[in-house]
Amino acid sequence: MAVVSVQGEDLVVEMEGLDKLWALKSRLTIPLANVRGATVDPGILGEPKGIRAPGTHVPKVITAGTFHHEGEKVFWAVRDAQKAVVVELADETYTRLVVEVDDPRAVVAMVEKATNR
């Protein structure tokens, strides 16, 4: 589970508990200017994820860490597909983040509000 928040001009994604360990990352800070949008997308778990390096991938249980797929670098931290949110980025190391959050709709609304000021 990740906690997504807006802090000043940044979007901050913090991993909680053991997910820090699986994802090998505890915190990501992205300038809001580089956030293109956020989407609730349970179906993305069914897509090919590419090669994991580094991180943890136990299919159907946990997808966490950095994945390389078709020239894109995607950060994953998801167990429960129903709670997956996709955050699309520009000019960042990661093309997109796919993270599990407690309330996907609220997170999407927050990101949209923060990026459309």
Add this chain to the structure above:
Amino acid sequence: MGRRRSFDVDEVVEAAAELFAGRSYDGVSIDDLVKRLGVHRNSLYGVFGSKRGVYLAALRRHIDQEVRPHLARAAEPGVALTWDLLLLAAVDRAPDDAEVAELVSAVFAELDEAMGDPAATEVLLGRWLRRRPEAGRHGVPAEQDAPETAPGEGI
């Protein structure tokens, strides 16, 4: 349809507009979009950034190609307006999305101008809404030739 990595953006936006015209925003998932548009999920995100990005592109296209060119003849009798996405946007998304509200309000203002009177816009929109339950999808009335005969009225 196979999923395409590169695609004609306008073609995809047109298909998205059709999908959003028939269902509420929340009722359309990325799975639905990927399936209907026949594109890769990654490409969809890469081009539009988010579901909202796809929706805004679809609404803009709808307004530019299906609403604006018909403003002048909107009040003519017998004209079946195919503005479902616009109406749905007004009630479904405009309250939650300032950009959608702006797009919809701007078109309504243009309609006022074309009609010459805001009251005429209200009559037009009211009549359109009124007929909606009887009309089929895309605004085509179910009984276009016999508007006077309501079911049960015949002998």
